[in-house]
Amino acid sequence: xxxxxxxxxxxxxxKSKNNAINIITRIAGIGVFAGALALFIVLSGFSGLKExxxxxxxxxxxxxxxxxxxxxxxxxxxxxxxxxxxxxGVSVSSRxxxxxxxxxxxxxxxxxxxxxxxxHFLQVNPLDSAIIRGTWLTQGFNQAVIGNxxxxxxxxxxxxxxxxxxxxxxxxxxxxITDPTKAFNSTYTTVIxxxxxxxxxxxxxxxxxxxxxxxxxxxxxxxxxSLAIKFNTTANEEDIKKQLLEILGNNVIIxxxxxxxSQLYKMLNTENLAVYFIFTIVLIIALFNLGGAIVMAIxxxxxxxxxxxxxxxxxxxxxxxxxxxxxxxxxxxxxxxxSAGIIIVLLQQQFSIxxxxxxxxxxxxxxxxxxxVVFITIMLLxxxxxxxxxxxxxxxxxx
Numbered sequence: 001x002x003x004x005x006x007x008x009x010x011x012x013x014x015k016s017k018n019n020a021i022n023i024i025t026r027i028a029g030i031g032v033f034a035g036a037l038a039l040f041i042v043l044s045g046f047s048g049l050k051e052x053x054x055x056x057x058x059x060x061x062x063x064x065x066x067x068x069x070x071x072x073x074x075x076x077x078x079x080x081x082x083x084x085x086x087x088x089g090v091s092v093s094s095r096x097x098x099x100x101x102x103x104x105x106x107x108x109x110x111x112x113x114x115x116x117x118x119x120h121f122l123q124v125n126p127l128d129s130a131i132i133r134g135t136w137l138t139q140g141f142n143q144a145v146i147g148n149x150x151x152x153x154x155x156x157x158x159x160x161x162x163x164x165x166x167x168x169x170x171x172x173x174x175x176x177i178t179d180p181t182k183a184f185n186s187t188y189t190t191v192i193x194x195x196x197x198x199x200x201x202x203x204x205x206x207x208x209x210x211x212x213x214x215x216x217x218x219x220x221x222x223x224x225x226s227l228a229i230k231f232n233t234t235a236n237e238e239d240i241k242k243q244l245l246e247i248l249g250n251n252v253i254i255x256x257x258x259x260x261x262s263q264l265y266k267m268l269n270t271e272n273l274a275v276y277f278i279f280t281i282v283l284i285i286a287l288f289n290l291g292g293a294i295v296m297a298i299x300x301x302x303x304x305x306x307x308x309x310x311x312x313x314x315x316x317x318x319x320x321x322x323x324x325x326x327x328x329x330x331x332x333x334x335x336x337x338x339s340a341g342i343i344i345v346l347l348q349q350q351f352s353i354x355x356x357x358x359x360x361x362x363x364x365x366x367x368x369x370x371x372x373v374v375f376i377t378i379m380l381l382x383x384x385x386x387x388x389x390x391x392x393x394x395x396x397x398x399x
Contacts, residue, residue, distance in 0.1 A: 036337025048363035062228035089235030116213020134193035149203030294389025326386025
């Protein structure tokens, strides 16, 4: 193998007398370089978009969300809350009540979700940082914070005392409704703040106090739709999950951040995988040039091949010479392509060369797993293409 590697390096770095062979070899090297560069840039771009897309949900989602396995609510008493908050790794917990409601303001109506939160909510989800007008609500008062889209659709501003926001929810029960005025539980509240997070959330949630939401829905004492958990630096997720199940029983479902946004993660991962396969197919087409370059190199060196064969060089060793030549060409082309890609990514991160908007740079992320994926992909395809090209040696020897 040392002999084959020595000859392969000589053939790769020494110019051929036939200028066409030199041009074909350069084209093959440029193809490997461009393929590695393009695949790495695309994967880095999608990694950046993935982080950007998840930044909104990860910022405002709790580390763990506990919901009932059956039904809409479950009971968490003060003793259970005390045990949960005393667990190693748990920083704070917050009870949340959520239900679909009808919002009415003056003559305008729309459907939304009321979210009743307790006094610990902001320690779990720092939503007050998303306030664009007004302030966050205070516990013990009939106050609400609404999304920017809700404010726009209802023409409802902050501290608008010309009318109060009416929140209605159907009363539970069966049978025909005889008096529509008694079919809903209602509460009135003053809007003291407007938040702006994302298009999906801005038109979805109305935040009120936990007490007001519980009274609106007629929930029993200590009942909640979900319990949000925030970790501290010593948290061990699996251990905390086991201890939570011991405290609350097996009638609850515990989800981490990924599980809370499973559909979003699946969509982003599927898109990333699809783009990887598409560019891999493009890379395969580009590496046809490599196989062609190896075949042309064999035809150019056929006299040398026969001479080496007559001197006792084995047929497999002769194949290995050109196989290794292709591998070396792939290796150096891939290394240079990845190096250029890393430089481009760093320049985009540092200087924001490509912009989405005048104030927002295109998100891109430098992940070493992407470097590894691209290098393995390019080398694997290069090895296969070089091997296919090297089999031409047998036909030269048969002449």
